[in-house]
Amino acid sequence: MVIINNDNLLRYADSSYGCSSVKEIKKFLSDKGTFLFPMLDSGLFPAAHLSKQGDYTGYDKIWVRDNVHVAHAHFVNGQIDIAIKNVQALLLYFSKQRDRWIKAIHSSKELITVNDRPHIKFEGKTMEDLEGEWSHAQNDALGYFLWLYCKLALAGHIRPDKDSWDILGWFVQFFENIRYWEDEDSGHWEEARKVEASSIGVVVAALTLLQQLLDQNNVTSFTSLGREIDGGLINGLLVQGKQALNEILPDECIQPGHERPYDSALLFLIYPLDVVAKEIAEIILENVEIHLKGAYGIKRYLNDSYWCANYDELLPPEERTINVSENMSERDALVKSDEEAQWCIFDPIMSVIYGKYYEATGDKNYYKKQIHYFNRSLGQLTGADSGFQEFLCPELYYLKGKSYRPNDATPLLWTQANLMLAFHQLEVTAKQ
Numbered sequence: 001m002v003i004i005n006n007d008n009l010l011r012y013a014d015s016s017y018g019c020s021s022v023k024e025i026k027k028f029l030s031d032k033g034t035f036l037f038p039m040l041d042s043g044l045f046p047a048a049h050l051s052k053q054g055d056y057t058g059y060d061k062i063w064v065r066d067n068v069h070v071a072h073a074h075f076v077n078g079q080i081d082i083a084i085k086n087v088q089a090l091l092l093y094f095s096k097q098r099d100r101w102i103k104a105i106h107s108s109k110e111l112i113t114v115n116d117r118p119h120i121k122f123e124g125k126t127m128e129d130l131e132g133e134w135s136h137a138q139n140d141a142l143g144y145f146l147w148l149y150c151k152l153a154l155a156g157h158i159r160p161d162k163d164s165w166d167i168l169g170w171f172v173q174f175f176e177n178i179r180y181w182e183d184e185d186s187g188h189w190e191e192a193r194k195v196e197a198s199s200i201g202v203v204v205a206a207l208t209l210l211q212q213l214l215d216q217n218n219v220t221s222f223t224s225l226g227r228e229i230d231g232g233l234i235n236g237l238l239v240q241g242k243q244a245l246n247e248i249l250p251d252e253c254i255q256p257g258h259e260r261p262y263d264s265a266l267l268f269l270i271y272p273l274d275v276v277a278k279e280i281a282e283i284i285l286e287n288v289e290i291h292l293k294g295a296y297g298i299k300r301y302l303n304d305s306y307w308c309a310n311y312d313e314l315l316p317p318e319e320r321t322i323n324v325s326e327n328m329s330e331r332d333a334l335v336k337s338d339e340e341a342q343w344c345i346f347d348p349i350m351s352v353i354y355g356k357y358y359e360a361t362g363d364k365n366y367y368k369k370q371i372h373y374f375n376r377s378l379g380q381l382t383g384a385d386s387g388f389q390e391f392l393c394p395e396l397y398y399l400k401g402k403s404y405r406p407n408d409a410t411p412l413l414w415t416q417a418n419l420m421l422a423f424h425q426l427e428v429t430a431k432q
Contacts, residue, residue: 006383019430032391043085054408056317062124068144073417101170135186135325143202150209169224181244188265194258197248198265204241205273250283263301296397297342305331309339309399341396347376348422355425
């Protein structure tokens, strides 16, 4: 059974879709503003298109990770200029952090503070660092940028010049210095630091494409900060990362004291990154479906305290989105079993994954699952009684009293981007 939060979408949800019906739904939602992506002049995207009630979240700021997912969705949907402009803006931001990169590359790992690491959240209009502390130790965010930059370059949409190669080399040297395959970072969810497969996997995907870019350009090496970066160095880093993934997957983390067998961030290693074998991917999908899937969305992980039940009553606005990476005990004390928030960024990705499996195999069971998760994604769009404009893509649904409702980060652009990807894959499927 699929919950449809907006009654106007009941007439669209079906057990199968043809090309005309996919286009009809997409046009309907486009006309309703579902796919509105407010973009800064620079080409960067805020995390959410906030109403006044969501101002306190800080989601008007720029997150590298979110921007890459949004830009990638536009790339897949043929809006290549948007993706190029976004990636070039991110490259510019990273170039402005040159001194920070140099310090992080040449300092002993033990002496590198979180603030010494390349920053992954910043002020978009000025491209300046934000005041205060943040959990900038996020190897996945850095890996996502390198991955998409290389993807666009491999497709011939970007041609790296000498300065660009230099910056790409900063990423390689940074990942080498921190020993990313065993580095404790805050990862996708910006929380307590640990060694996690979802971060390692993003870096592996990025370095893999960087190696392919060298091969495509018949380049054996390039210079970065006066150092020669060659295929041998990159391959050595890949070997370390793949070995770590082999030891950790299908879990997210096996580090003593931080064990986490299930985490929905692992879905991104299947799509869009494609860095896990099919048999491991199947286990990850099964784990998500059995342990994390809810009626309204999918949990990030078990006992996730962010926007747990009655979150807006338990915490004042100024404490709901603060940096908790150094100490999560107070927030974690708020959550009870099976009262975690259910997120909306995962169902569309599940639909894409199963759609690609169906595209490759013709197995109708994959098609049924593609449609199931596509319909769940449609069902998550806001209804008339949501407290928000209709047909928006929430970040998540949380338990308020006895019912689930969207949180204040609505609409979240990352959710919109993933829904765009689900539509694109359904269009591909409908043509089979």
